[in-house]
Amino acid sequence: MFSQENLNLQQHEPSFNGEPNRRKVLKKGLLSTGFLFAGSRPAFAVPSGNELPVPATWDGEPLVVDETNRQIWPGYTTTCLTVNGSFPAPIIRLNQGDLFSAQIINRLNSQAVVLHWHGLLAPSAYDGHPRQVVSPGQSYQVSFPVHQEPSTCWYHSHSHGLTGEHVYKGLAGFFIIDNPERDAALGLPTGTRDVPLMIRDWKSNTTRSLSYAPSNFEHMWGYLGDTVLVNGTPDAWMSVDQGLWRFRLLNGSNARVYRLAFSDNLPMTIIGSDGGLTGEKTSVTSFDLGPGQRAEILVSFANLRSRQSTFLKSLAFTEGRPGGGGGGMGGGGGGPAGPRQGDALDIMEFYVGTTGGDQTDPQELPTPPLPKPELSRRTRSFAMNITNGNHTINGLTYSLSRNDFTAPAGEVEIWQFQNQNGMHHPMHCHGAFFVSSPGMDQAISSLLTMDCVTPSWFTPMKQSEWQSPLETGEANTSCTAIISSMNTT
Numbered sequence: 001m002f003s004q005e006n007l008n009l010q011q012h013e014p015s016f017n018g019e020p021n022r023r024k025v026l027k028k029g030l031l032s033t034g035f036l037f038a039g040s041r042p043a044f045a046v047p048s049g050n051e052l053p054v055p056a057t058w059d060g061e062p063l064v065v066d067e068t069n070r071q072i073w074p075g076y077t078t079t080c081l082t083v084n085g086s087f088p089a090p091i092i093r094l095n096q097g098d099l100f101s102a103q104i105i106n107r108l109n110s111q112a113v114v115l116h117w118h119g120l121l122a123p124s125a126y127d128g129h130p131r132q133v134v135s136p137g138q139s140y141q142v143s144f145p146v147h148q149e150p151s152t153c154w155y156h157s158h159s160h161g162l163t164g165e166h167v168y169k170g171l172a173g174f175f176i177i178d179n180p181e182r183d184a185a186l187g188l189p190t191g192t193r194d195v196p197l198m199i200r201d202w203k204s205n206t207t208r209s210l211s212y213a214p215s216n217f218e219h220m221w222g223y224l225g226d227t228v229l230v231n232g233t234p235d236a237w238m239s240v241d242q243g244l245w246r247f248r249l250l251n252g253s254n255a256r257v258y259r260l261a262f263s264d265n266l267p268m269t270i271i272g273s274d275g276g277l278t279g280e281k282t283s284v285t286s287f288d289l290g291p292g293q294r295a296e297i298l299v300s301f302a303n304l305r306s307r308q309s310t311f312l313k314s315l316a317f318t319e320g321r322p323g324g325g326g327g328g329m330g331g332g333g334g335g336p337a338g339p340r341q342g343d344a345l346d347i348m349e350f351y352v353g354t355t356g357g358d359q360t361d362p363q364e365l366p367t368p369p370l371p372k373p374e375l376s377r378r379t380r381s382f383a384m385n386i387t388n389g390n391h392t393i394n395g396l397t398y399s400l401s402r403n404d405f406t407a408p409a410g411e412v413e414i415w416q417f418q419n420q421n422g423m424h425h426p427m428h429c430h431g432a433f434f435v436s437s438p439g440m441d442q443a444i445s446s447l448l449t450m451d452c453v454t455p456s457w458f459t460p461m462k463q464s465e466w467q468s469p470l471e472t473g474e475a476n477t478s479c480t481a482i483i484s485s486m487n488t489t
């Protein structure tokens with residue numbers, strides 16, 4: 001039930017290995033133009049870089065896992081791990097209540113694989129546990145109804161010991177649960193105004209390979225890249241009008257946490273988290289997204305003029321682990337060169353190619369079904385630490401053959417997480433959703449439905465109250481999650 005996925009961090013200088021970074025060049029242009037035309041933003045005839053693709057939508061055919069050569073960087077061939085040839089994997093998009101039924105075929109040369117539906121309430125037989133991998137040449141079938149809240153989930157390889165490598169090389173895609181009637185009634189942007197953005201970093205190299213070769217340090221602290229791919233594309237841009245847009249953000253990185261913000265502090269309205277709509281519309285100018293986490297935001301480009309651009313970026317922050325950030329390696333030992341966790345990175349460009357556009361604000365959002373802490377039947381504690389060079393929970397490393405506890409289906413529990421080594425640990429539980437709380441006396445209405453919890457620093461997302469342990473430098477943080485497991489069988 002409990003899945004500890006490989007996530008984490010390491011450090012380095014923000015040198016962008018090799019070729020000049022387009023963003024840096026652009027920024028210089030922005031600065032000089034801004035100087036000449038103080039107070040107005042520069043206009044570009046055409047953005048440089050690569051137009052954002054949206055991966056194909058799955059149409060029910062078998063999901064074939066294979067190794068495929070793709071052109072990710074113009075002029076280069078890159079070997080990827082793909083589903084149906086797509087990098088990243090195709091978007092699986094179903095309506096709430098649909099039956100999800102798919103055949104998965106492993107055509108890899110030598111590695112076993114299984115696909116895990118991350119965020120879905122799947123019966124354990126179809127959940128994609130590492131125990132369920134199939135060898136090259138084999139296939140398996142999954143079939144289960146999707147009854148949960150409409151939400152932005154994802155799917156990825158879950159082969160034990162290979163998940164990090166497989167996801168880095170491309171075995172990951174969106175799994176979106178829709179309810180078109182509900183979204184239309186709420187007035188949420190739909191269709192082409194509802195844009196999935198998978199954000200992941202890449203460790204640059206001259207051959208443009210997706211080589212995954214973590215050092216011992218990176219095995220512990222995560223595999224950080226130095227540039228960002230959005231929907232599998234470097235230097236991505238998309239053309240927008242001045243209307244209201246809905247973006248479904250997924251952090252598909254191995255370890256990198258993004259502090260998302262638009263240039264010029266363009267406001268973002270958070271409407272959804274991992275488990276679906278949050279019930280509140282929260283306006284922020286930045287928020288954090290950890291590996292595996294999703295968020296749905298609304299953004300209006302009304303304040304930009306035709307042919308102006310704004311950039312989605314990750315702002316710099318100081319990570320909270322001992323000696324973290326600021327160049328100090330502390331207890332972590334020497335890490336490889338490259339941008340550290342918390343270094344600023346550019347993500348993508350939004351270019352106003354069309355004026356006008358629908359600005360209609362959505363209705364009040366429905367309150368999501370949240371587990372009530374007063375119904376809790378028991379409390380469990382989880383202490384995360386490093387023991388004898390391994391990541392541990394309550395002193396134990398993961399084992400395929402051990403069951404640590406059994407939680408009765410349908411009951412509410414309180415789970416207390418204690419982060420004893422200070423590195424980031426987004427927590428995610430299969431078959432259940434967390435509501436995280438900085439304190440049990442916190443008003444329930446301000447809690448968010450999530451399946452990922454990082455000790456205290458993701459919630460509450462209300463910026464006015466937001467205190468990030470990333471900023472405090474505390475090594476020992478804790479958070480409480482209220483959890484209600486689902487009967488998925």
Ligand SMILES: [Cu+2]
Nearest residue numbers: 003118119428
């Ligand atoms: Cu999972």
